[in-house]
Amino acid sequence: MAKGWRVIDCTAMTGRLTYKRGQLVVEHHDTETRIPLADTAVLLLGIQTTVSTALLQQLAVFDVEVLICQWNQTPIAAMQSWNKPNTRSAARQNAQQEMSLPARKAAWQKIIRAKILGQSHVLDKLNLDGGELLRSLAVQVHSGDPNNIEGQAAREYWHHMFSEEQFRRFPGYGEGHNAQLDYAYTVLRGFLIKSICTAGLSPTIGIHHHSASNYFCLADDLIEPFRPAIDYQISQLPDGPLDSEMKQQIVLSVNSQFNPKELTIPSLVDEFCGQYAQYCEGWLDKLPVPVFGKRR
Structure with missing residues (x-):
């Protein structure tokens, strides 16, 4: 598998994280596990985990995205590496800031169309009603x-997804599939933040989302076309508690292929963020947005 593919979740862990010879050392309940930092993309930290400063320094060296989570596993802060800055960062962030309103609106139109078409594909794939209506x-x-x-x-x-469970989507609340979706989106958001920074973009300058309290407006914009792929993967999981085994299954789901014989979701996220950077600078007239279920 490609470099930087693992998601390490320590949100519910009581223990210590240290660094030794290129590896993340996890000390938990008298056991020690070592994970190569070269294989790690995202690290989720909880409130009961102690982290050495040597590890934090090496996480930056290995360009690992670190998300610091609250008691309910919701990210409240993040750490990005300055170790390998994109050489076009200044130009791209200036272009982001100066992008015309019509260009922003055109990008958002394509993103939302792609999201809705992806949702229609999910319903079709699950043999549920509603796909034709969404396409319209x-x-x-x-x-x-x-x-x-x-x-x-x-x-x-x-209304059609999980209809047998009388499901209602409440982000940040509930259990079962609601909690699973929240966790999957959190993991996916970590990949988005990492890819945005790698592309030399500013995560604070959004397309549609604008909030003084949200440092990751752009991540919350660019995540939209990928949500349907995550929704489909979650639909294949049992409506059970969000325990450690379920979290492992969800992480594997986020690392799945976006479409058969195509890139994985994280790899396509990388590509999409790079294309958005080119769109900001004017190298692309139209933003190419991936659609779940549609081959490029």
């Missing part, structure tokens, strides 16, 4: 999505 809604998404077609599509989509 995708066509109605105009520049900037002024009529909030995204919200209309979401209501239809979640």
